[in-house]
Amino acid sequence: MDDSRILELGIRIGRNTAKVNEYLAANNLPQPSFDLNAPSQFPIPDNETEIAAARKAVLHDCLELRALMFGPREYLESFQHNELVSQQIIARFKLAEAVPIGGEVTFAELADISGLHEIHLRKLLRLAIAQHIFCEPRPGVVAHSAASRLIAENKMLADWIRYSTDDLWHAAYHMGDALARYPGSEEPGETGFSLANKTSKDMFQFFAEKPELSLRFAAAMRFINGRPGLEPERVINGYHWDKVGKGGIGTVVDVGGSHGKICIELARRFPSLSFIVQDLDEQVVRDAERQRPEEVADRVRFMAHDFFKEQPVKGADVYFFRAVLHDWSDTYAAKILQAHIPALKLGAKILISEPVVPEPDKIPAGDALRIRANDLVMLELFNGGDREMADFKRLLEKAHHGFQFNGANQVPGSNHWIIEAEWMGE
Incomplete structure (x- = not known):
């Protein structure tokens, strides 16, 4: 048999x-x-x-x-709707920070510190302990596990957990309501996130008015971008940057590039290239300028810019979008690309660094859950999403027939790809 x-x-x-x-x-x-x-x-x-x-x-x-x-x-x-609730409470009430590393506290002591009722705290933490977050060396006594210690010592991870269990979880809960209320919408203010927060603004606009949430989101994104597979060297090794411009001399505009982590490393590797990093948030631009290493200061500049408005940097060799377009529906992603057309010279390259969703019959079985779940995050937040390769081709055509799709390569050791389009003119 x-x-x-x-x-x-x-x-x-x-x-x-x-x-x-x-x-x-x-x-x-x-x-x-x-x-x-x-x-x-x-x-x-x-x-x-x-x-x-x-x-x-x-x-x-x-x-x-x-x-x-x-x-x-x-x-x-077997699916438990409340598997994240213990992590939410740990992050919201800073319970990991309240337990001494290498020491112990009782449930009663931790209740006093946090302001939670002891019975409620015990129920929540014992769920966490069942998930290997904290341990109970003796009945009624709490100590750290490696996982809870990490939450206590890594603020970016703690911010990620708070963002995940508050903002993302609530957005996911309301996604069905958004789909029913706004069927087929591509508007970033008609989402599970907007309903969860009783707003018509998109997430970026909403956070911009709430500094605490904005800072938490920024820290969470730094944590995510520090995961294996998203290191700057992946991008550096994933494209022939030495062929940018003429004779290796050229200009790269990093659109929505935040603190310029990628461009700083590219500048160190390719001394003939110059970089302009753009971000909507002027505070981010000022912080990036203060943190910029002196050895690349003459070749990495920062600029405040809204990528829905006309691109002010004319005639660059490359306009680089890393994890930008998947935040937006095709309608708005096309507008972002169209805002660059007046700046493009013939032969200018558009580089898009994002995950590419394999066709259904080509997704490895073990990766399907992660890929599909990540895709839904963008739908919950923005009505955006990760795209299949054919979707990128259609997006470029939707933006303008002058964009020629030149192909794509997966970044070694990463789930990101680098998709290249070339501006062929009107």
Whole structure:
């Protein structure tokens, strides 16, 4: 009799787990753990592609095996609507910061510190403990796990959790209401986020009027952009920057580039290129100028600019959009591109660095959940979303027939691609 799927998965999980374990042992690396002093990230270097692939396969296969072992009915029942509530309370009431690293507090003491009722606190934290966030070394006593310690020590992570469990979670809850009220809308102010916050403004406009939320969002984005696969060197290695301009001498405009992290690293690598980093927020521009390294100060400039308005930098060789267009529906993404047309010289390149959604039959099974969930975030917030390659081609055509799609390459080691279009003229 042929092996069953569950047996196949079990064997494969065992084989790949053994491969990872052997690597850890051979290199004197710590075993995975949530103990207080455990590493915050799984200790496999990026260049160990075979071991990294084995680990990824274990993660994917475990999810499939779990679902199969449940069966359809129990699997549907297994989704818990309140799995994030403990993280929300931990972030909102700063509970991780209230527990001493390497020490202990009682539920009663933590209730006094936080202002929460002890019974409520105990219920919430025991859910977190079941998720490996905190531990209870003795009944009624709370101490850190590696996960809760990370929340206490990494403010950007704590801000990300707060953003995720407040802003994103509420936007997701109201998305069905938005779809019913605004069917087919491409307007950024007709979303789950706008309904959750009782506003007709898009998220960026709404945050701009609320400094605390704006700062939290900025910190959350810095945390996200620090994840493996989004490092500046990925972008540097993902495109032939040495061929920009004539003889390697040229100008790159980073549209919506925030603090210019990418351009600063490009300037260090390619001394013949000059960069202009644009951002809507003038405070961001001022902060970026203060933080700019002296050795690239003459080649990396910052400018306040609204990318829906006509591009003021004329005749640059490259206009670079990193994680910009997926925030917007096709209607508004096309307007962003159209605002650049008066500035474009013949042969100017539009570079778009974003995730590209594979066609349905080409998405690896283990990646489908992550890809689809990330896509929905943009719908909940902006009526935007990640696009398939054919969608990018249609977007360029929608913006203007003068944009020629030149192809795309996936950035090595990242889920981002770099899509190139060339301005061929009116």
